Structures are given as structure tokens and as C-alpha cells.
Amino acid sequence: MSHPLLNAFLMMLWFFLWIMWLFLLFKVVTDLFRDHGMSGWWKALWLVGLVVLPYLGVLVYLVVRGRSMGEREQQAARDKEQQFQDYVRKAAAEAPPADSQAGQLAKLAELKRSGDLSQEEFEQAKARLLV
Structure with missing residues (x-):
């Protein structure tokens, strides 16, 4: 028996999970290059791991460097x-x-805004100033 609505739901679910994983992958790669304490060789090694085994690479990166990933994010926000x-x-x-x-002109506008000058007085003072 075929259930087209269930198939559509499952397809949307897998698509949603795939998009979430892509966001996570981009976040990991961004964090990888944001880390100034890591040498270029380590960054290259992590990047190769993310390309060769993307799901496992992201999972291992989050387990190994997840805490410092949050700290770098907070530091970037402070900066x-x-x-x-x-x-x-x-x-x-x-x-x-x-x-x-x-x-x-700024002083006149402030006086008008505070109510010390009427619109007519403001216009006259502005005209005198701009001449």
C-alpha cells in the first residue's frame, strides 16, 4: 500500500536534516578558520577530514573542539x-x-523639538542662518 503523504513528509524531514547538517558543516569550517591558536597544518588536516568523512568529521570536531568553539563565538561577538x-x-x-x-541648525532643531521655538520662529531663524 502506498502512502504519498507519508513519503512527502519523510522527504521533507530528510531535506530539513540535510539543510541543518549543511549549516553545521559551514559553522564548523568557519570556526576552524577563526581559530588563530591552531597551526595551518592542523587546519588543513581537519579540513581534509571534513571533506573525506563529512558526517564523522563534523561529529568528531564537535566532540573534540565544541567547548572552545563556543568561546571563540563569544569572543567574536565581543570584538x-x-x-x-x-x-x-x-x-x-x-x-x-x-x-x-x-x-x-542642530541647536535650532533641538529648541523647536523642546517647544521653546514655534514653527514660525524656527523657519525665520533658519532662513537668517542660511542666508
Whole structure:
């Protein structure tokens, strides 16, 4: 007796597992090249193992280096956060000076936003500034 719905479900299940394994394989290869403490020969050996015996290679890699894999992932996240914070500090330091035209426009916009200037007063001050 044929069950086409069951066959379709099993095919989708196998496809889903295969996609999950591909993601895991790419994660392992990325981690392999992210590790700066490992020599190039060890990396090449692991890569050969992943290519020759992909399922077993991924499993062995996760068992042997799984803990340090998580630590490297956390370190990469901390490094990215630090780079972002440095960029924000640099961009904030490059804000226009208060006596420049852009700084004065920013000050006017802040006064309007806080309600100290009406829309009409803001437009008049902006027109005087831009002349």
C-alpha cells in the first residue's frame, strides 16, 4: 500500500536534516578558520577530514573542539561589539562644532523639538542662518 503523504513528509524531514547538517558543516569550517591558536597544518588536516568523512568529521570536531568553539563565538561577538562602540565614539566625536552652521541648525532643531521655538520662529531663524 502506498502512502504519498507519508513519503512527502519523510522527504521533507530528510531535506530539513540535510539543510541543518549543511549549516553545521559551514559553522564548523568557519570556526576552524577563526581559530588563530591552531597551526595551518592542523587546519588543513581537519579540513581534509571534513571533506573525506563529512558526517564523522563534523561529529568528531564537535566532540573534540565544541567547548572552545563556543568561546571563540563569544569572543567574536565581543570584538564586533567593541568595534561598533569604537565607531559610535568616533562618529560622536566628529559631530559638527556648535559655532558652525550645521551646529547652529542642530541647536535650532533641538529648541523647536523642546517647544521653546514655534514653527514660525524656527523657519525665520533658519532662513537668517542660511542666508
